[in-house]
Every structure is written in C-alpha cells, then in structure tokens.
Amino acid sequence: MLAYILRRIFQSLIVLLAVGFVAFAMFSFVGDPVDNMLGQERTQADIERLREQLGLDQPFIVQYWRFLEQAAQGNFGLSYRQGRPVSEIIAERLPATVELALVSGFLAFIGGVGLGVFTAIRRHGLLPSFIMTASLVGVSLPTFLIGILLIYIFSVELGWLPSFGRGEVVDLGGWTTGFLTASGLKALILPAITLGLYQMTLIMRLVRTEMLEVLRMDYIRFARARGLTEKTINFRHALKNTLVPVITITGLQLGSIIAFAIITETVFQWPGVGLLFINAVQFVDIPVMAAYLMMISVMFVGINLIVDVLYFAIDPRLRIERSVGGH
Amino acid sequence: MVQPVLSIKSLVVEIPTRKGVLRPVDQVSYDIFPGEILGIVGESGAGKSMTGNAVIGLLERPARIVSGNVLLSGNPIHNLSASEFRKIRGKKIGMIFQDPLTSLNPLLTVGEQLVETIIEHLAVSKKEAQERAIAALEEVGIPAARERIGSYPHEFSGGMRQRVVIALALCAEPDFVIADEPTTALDVSVQAQIIALLKRLCRERGVGVMLVTHDMGVIAEAADRVAVMYAGRLAELGAVRDVLTAPKHPYTYGLMGSTPLASRGLKRLKQIPGSMPRLGALPEGCAFSPRCDFAQEVCKTGSSPFIADEDAQAACWFPLQHTKLRSSK
Numbered sequence: 001m002l003a004y005i006l007r008r009i010f011q012s013l014i015v016l017l018a019v020g021f022v023a024f025a026m027f028s029f030v031g032d033p034v035d036n037m038l039g040q041e042r043t044q045a046d047i048e049r050l051r052e053q054l055g056l057d058q059p060f061i062v063q064y065w066r067f068l069e070q071a072a073q074g075n076f077g078l079s080y081r082q083g084r085p086v087s088e089i090i091a092e093r094l095p096a097t098v099e100l101a102l103v104s105g106f107l108a109f110i111g112g113v114g115l116g117v118f119t120a121i122r123r124h125g126l127l128p129s130f131i132m133t134a135s136l137v138g139v140s141l142p143t144f145l146i147g148i149l150l151i152y153i154f155s156v157e158l159g160w161l162p163s164f165g166r167g168e169v170v171d172l173g174g175w176t177t178g179f180l181t182a183s184g185l186k187a188l189i190l191p192a193i194t195l196g197l198y199q200m201t202l203i204m205r206l207v208r209t210e211m212l213e214v215l216r217m218d219y220i221r222f223a224r225a226r227g228l229t230e231k232t233i234n235f236r237h238a239l240k241n242t243l244v245p246v247i248t249i250t251g252l253q254l255g256s257i258i259a260f261a262i263i264t265e266t267v268f269q270w271p272g273v274g275l276l277f278i279n280a281v282q283f284v285d286i287p288v289m290a291a292y293l294m295m296i297s298v299m300f301v302g303i304n305l306i307v308d309v310l311y312f313a314i315d316p317r318l319r320i321e322r323s324v325g326g327h
Numbered sequence: 328m329v330q331p332v333l334s335i336k337s338l339v340v341e342i343p344t345r346k347g348v349l350r351p352v353d354q355v356s357y358d359i360f361p362g363e364i365l366g367i368v369g370e371s372g373a374g375k376s377m378t379g380n381a382v383i384g385l386l387e388r389p390a391r392i393v394s395g396n397v398l399l400s401g402n403p404i405h406n407l408s409a410s411e412f413r414k415i416r417g418k419k420i421g422m423i424f425q426d427p428l429t430s431l432n433p434l435l436t437v438g439e440q441l442v443e444t445i446i447e448h449l450a451v452s453k454k455e456a457q458e459r460a461i462a463a464l465e466e467v468g469i470p471a472a473r474e475r476i477g478s479y480p481h482e483f484s485g486g487m488r489q490r491v492v493i494a495l496a497l498c499a500e501p502d503f504v505i506a507d508e509p510t511t512a513l514d515v516s517v518q519a520q521i522i523a524l525l526k527r528l529c530r531e532r533g534v535g536v537m538l539v540t541h542d543m544g545v546i547a548e549a550a551d552r553v554a555v556m557y558a559g560r561l562a563e564l565g566a567v568r569d570v571l572t573a574p575k576h577p578y579t580y581g582l583m584g585s586t587p588l589a590s591r592g593l594k595r596l597k598q599i600p601g602s603m604p605r606l607g608a609l610p611e612g613c614a615f616s617p618r619c620d621f622a623q624e625v626c627k628t629g630s631s632p633f634i635a636d637e638d639a640q641a642a643c644w645f646p647l648q649h650t651k652l653r654s655s656k
C-alpha cells in the first residue's frame with residue numbers, strides 16, 4: 001500500500017510540474033508585465049530596474065525554477081492590478097469558495113445518493129419516473145440559466161432569498177465564515193443549489209445505474225435466498241457495494257465543483273476565488289491567474305490522492321492485495 | 328410412512344413473452360424425503376434452475392407459477408405472500424448457488440454474513456450467533472474457524488468459499504436445501520470433497536436435498552433418486568441405480584451415452600443428435616421426438632405422453648425394456 005501511495009504521489013508531482021509550466025509560460029507569452037505595471041511615462045532605466053526586480057533578465061530555466069520555488073511557498077508575486085501579494089488576495093477570497101463548494105458538494109452527495117437509491121429500488125412508479133426525467137433536465141440546463149432562474153423565482157418574485165453576495169460574515173482569525181449568521185446562511189442557499197444541482201443529478205444517475213447493477217449480482221440473490229429483509233439487502237449489501245465506485249467519482253466531482261464555481265460565483269457575485277479569477281482574466285492579471293490555476297490543480301491532485309486512499313479503506317480486496325504485494 | 332419434506336405436484340411455471348407464453352416448467356411432480364438427495368439432471372435450459380427458483384420463491388418476473396402445488400412438510404408454500412416467504416427462506420429452505428466466487432458479498436466478512444443470517448431466523452443473542460457461526464464453519468470443514476471468521480470471502484480459495492456458502496445455507500437449520508450446480512464452477516479436485524460434504528450433512532441432519540446438475544457423474548456419486556428433465560418436463564424419475572443401469576426413457580439413455588443396449592447391436596448413442604428445442608418452438612407430442620431413435624407416429628401427434636411421476640416412471644410411449652432385451656439375448 002505504501003508503494004502504491006508513493007507512486008501516486010510521484011504521478012501527482014509530475015502533473016503539478018506540467019501545470020506549473022503552463023502557469024509560468026503565461027507570464028512569458030501573454031504580454032509583457034513590465035508594460036502593464038509601468039505607466040506611459042517610463043524610462044529605459046525604470047524598465048531595466050523592474051525587469052531585474054522581477055527576475056526577467058535571468059535565463060528561462062532559472063526563471064522557471066524560481067517560479068516553482070516561490071509557488072511551492074505560496075508566493076506568486078504581486079497582483080498587477082491591486083499591487084498586493086497574490087497569496088494575500090487569494091487567502092481572503094478562499095473561504096467564500098470553500099464554504100460554497102462544501103455545502104453544494106454535501107447537498108449533491110446526500111441528494112444524489114438518496115434519489116439514486118430511491119429510483120433504483122422503486123424502478124416503477126410515477127415519482128421515480130418523474131425524478132429521472134427531471135434529472136435529464138438538470139443535466140442539460142446550463143448552470144448560469146439555473147442560477148438566473150432561481151434568482152428570478154426566489155429573489156425577484158418571492159423575495160425570500162438574496163440574489164447576490166455572501167451576507168454577513170464572521171471573521172474567525174483570518175477565515176471569514178457565513179455559517180454563523182442568518183443572512184450568511186440565507187445567501188448560501190441559492191448559489192449552493194445552483195452549483196450542486198448538476199453534480200447531484202450526475203451522482204444520482206450514477207448511483208442508480210451502479211445500484212441496479214449490484215442488485216443483479218449473485219450475492220444479492222444469495223442474500224434473498226437466505227431470507228434477509230429487503231431493507232438489509234438494499235442498505236447493507238447493495239448500498240455499500242454501490243458506494244465503492246461512486247465515492248471515487250463523487251470525490252473527483254468536488255474538484256469540478258470548485259472549478260465550476262467560476263460561473264456560479266459570477267452569476268451571484270459571490271466573492272470567492274472564481275470571481276477573482278474572472279476579474280483577473282478581464283485585466284490580464286497574470287499572477288492571479290497563474291496562482292488560481294496552480295491552486296485548482298493542487299486541489300484536484302490532492303482530492304484524487306485522498307479518494308484513492310479512501311477507496312482502500314472501503315474495499316477490503318484492495319487493502320489485502322496491495323499490502324501483500326507492497327512488501 | 329414418512330412425510331416428504333418437499334412435495335411438488337403438477338407444477339407449471341410460465342413466462343409471458345411477446346411471441347407467446349413459454350413454459351419452462353411443465354407439469355413437474357416429485358417428492359423429496361428427509362435425509363434424501365434427489366438429483367435433477369438435464370441439458371442446459373431444461374428448466375432445472377427454474378424449478379428450484381419456483382420452489383424457493385425467487386422466480387424473476389415475468390416468470391410465475393400458474394398452477395400446481397409446492398408443499399413443504401405438508402404445508403403449501405407456493406401461495407405465500409412475499410413477506411411470509413422471506414421468513415421461510417434460509418430458515419426452512421436453504422439454497423446453494425453455482426459460483427462461490429460471486430455468491431458472497433465481497434465487502435462483508437464471512438462472520439458478518441453468517442451472523443446476520445442466524446440473527447434473522449433464530450432468536451439468539453449476537454454473541455450466541457457468533458458462536459453458532461463458528462460452529463457452522465467448523466461443521467463444513469473450515470480449519471481454524473474461530474480465526475477465519477473475520478476474514479473476507481476473497482481470502483478463501485474457491486472450494487473453501489463453497490464450504491462457506493454451504494455453511495450459510497445451513498446455518499439457520501433448514502429442513503430442505505436446493506443446491507443448484509454446486510460443483511460446476513469448482514476445480515475437479517475439490518468437486519468430490521464438496522459432494523461428500525453435502526452428502527454427510529444431508530445424512531447427519533436429515534435434510535432433504537434437491538441437487539441440480541448436468542453431470543451424471545455427480546448424480547451417480549451423490550443422489551439417491553434422480554429426476555431427468557427435458558424441455559421443462561420430467562422425462563424419467565427413479566432410483567439412481569435403476570435409472571443408471573436401466574434407463575427407460577430414450578433421452579436418459581442418450582444423456583448417459585450408456586451402453587446396456589449397445590451389446591444388442593443397436594446404434595451406440597454417445598451423443599444425442601441435434602439440440603433441445605427452444606421453448607417457443609416445442610414440437611407437438613413428445614418434445615424429444617425429433618431426436619429420438621425410437622420415435623413412432625404416435626409420439627409426434629396427439630396429447631403429450633405420460634407425465635413421469637411415482638407410478639409411471641418414464642414419460643415415453645415406448646419405454647426401453649432392458650430386462651426383455653437382455654433375456655432375449
């Protein structure tokens with residue numbers, strides 16, 4: 001098992017190096033930062049000084065290494081637009097995105113597994129058919145449309161929930177949370193649903209397919225032949241086997257939830273890193289873009305790794321075979 | 328007279344399809360007594376598994392019992408509700424499946440699967456159930472049962488897993504067990520061990536066993552009586568010794584590739600020509616007539632031949648008469 005995890009970590013590092021290269025390349029190929037940072041009135045001396053300060057006079061490979069070194073420490077330089085350290089800006093914005101992603105991921109998982117199991121057990125009937133049809137709509141509607149629709153119904157027409165922003169937040173030593181105030185929680189609802197709906201329908205359809213597959217297995221027939229109750233068969237025997245593959249996919253979905261957050265955050269003017277990134281793109285704020293890219297890939301790779309380990313924890317077959325093969 | 332533990336009377340199972348109604352089990356009748364192994368043989372698709380599934384109430388839709396009776400120790404069970412039937416399964420009727428690799432839940436230890444079954448059917452504490460689970464594993468010959476109880480199915484070999492399956496089928500002490508091809512998926516070397524185990528448990532506990540197989544060798548080894556199925560019907564029924572040495576039905580005779588008649592210069596029937604007809608395209612009269620060397624006009628017309636039961640042992644217009652053949656030699 002240790003060998004396996006080490007191998008996975010090595011693979012992850014390769015991925016991060018590649019992404020790091022793309023992020024770094026943006027600096028060199030997308031305009032000249034010196035142009036952006038200095039105003040119209042500049043002297044050649046100013047330019048030289050800034051180039052030296054930014055390390056732009058060094059050879060390519062040295063610059064790349066230095067970039068990686070800095071990036072590993074979370075240092076992406078100054079934002080072209082705000083003139084503040086990028087790490088500081090991201091740290092401010094991150095809690096909003098993480099809270100939004102966690103809540104919608106949680107909703108998506110609970111809702112997806114619940115509805116998936118329900119539609120798998122009750123294969124016939126009006127309600128399951130309705131849910132299946134509705135889920136098709138959920139998969140095909142674009143996120144921004146769902147967001148706008150929800151805003152129209154619950155903010156404009158009914159006036160129940162806010163249409164933008166995070167509401168009041170409480171600062172817990174550098175981490176701002178919306179969980180502790182009523183307005184913060186209310187503000188979370190619509191964006192979380194918007195962001196989680198797509199994932200929920202995906203998870204639901206996956207759980208349903210997987211569960212139907214599992215219910216056809218011999219060990220389910222054998223469980224029936226042993227006279228176990230339907231409840232035991234569905235929730236003890238079938239669900240556990242269903243969740244093994246579902247957990248992998250769901251874990252990976254958390255990564256895409258954070259990536260997808262760009263759209264939701266834009267629609268709801270949610271002050272997270274997604275909105276930060278969109279604004280950065282508008283202003284060609286390369287350090288912010290690069291930092292965002294690196295952060296997202298670290299997150300993806302990290303989640304991947306965690307999911308692999310979780311997989312081990314759940315499935316005894318892997319646990320044994322790997323640990324035997326490992327030493 | 329001893330009461331049969333299982334009694335099937337004129338059982339008919341039908342599957343409605345778009346092209347018409349199929350009868351995978353047609354007018355099947357037999358009894359199984361306590362401590363007896365009844366072998367069910369026949370080619371693949373003959374309706375052996377379908378009969379077993381009907382008995383244990385696990386027919387998959389759209390297949391259903393349309394007529395006939397299934398009596399368990401004298402009580403009808405074919406008309407029980409789903410929840411009543413569930414309580415019988417495992418407790419009164421056990422079932423052993425073909426493939427031990429897929430019959431066990433890979434994510435639960437063998438102990439967990441045994442304990443859940445025992446607790447479902449017997450009024451015992453969890454601790455008591457654990458002890459019984461260990462005893463059940465010991466009884467089927469799992470070495471170091473107390474240590475192995477926490478193992479997952481994949482940690483056992485195929486033969487050992489089938490022993491676990493047998494322990495699971497018997498742990499709530501049923502009176503009757505259906506074993507559907509219990510050795511087909513196993514290595515030849517362990518097949519005999521599993522058969523011997525089944526035989527021993529059957530004798531020791533007085534359990535009635537319905538042993539489904541397509542292997543005449545298994546029948547010869549284990550069964551007391553044998554029922555031969557062909558295209559959903561019973562072709563022949565009798566004591567194993569009689570059926571093996573003097574088959575009355577031409578199909579049984581062909582199935583064994585046996586030789587009692589060869590000495591008479593008759594064509595040696597090693598392999599039956601052709602294949603079993605599909606259920607949707609059964610010939611009129613005797614379903615075996617297109618492949619039968621002894622077929623006459625009467626076989627192909629009119630009502631089907633006699634149903635084999637305890638009285639008439641072969642469903643054939645012209646049952647083979649070995650004694651006559653032998654004596655005229």
Ligand SMILES: Nc1ncnc2c1ncn2[C@@H]1O[C@H](COP(=O)(O)OP(=O)(O)O)[C@@H](O)[C@H]1O
Nearest residue numbers: 342349351370371372373374375376377378606
């Ligand atoms: N859902 C179904 N639709 C149509 N025919 C079926 C269906 N299920 C089983 N059968 C038919 O029922 C017959 C009996 O099958 P089975 O009892 O499994 O045979 P076996 O003797 O090999 O165990 C076979 O001919 C099979 O083709």
Ligand code: SF4
Nearest residue numbers: 613616619626643644
């Ligand atoms: S009834 Fe006729 S066709 Fe059928 S097995 Fe007997 S002899 Fe052959």
Ligand SMILES: [Mg+2]
Nearest residue numbers: 372375376377
């Ligand atoms: Mg079968």
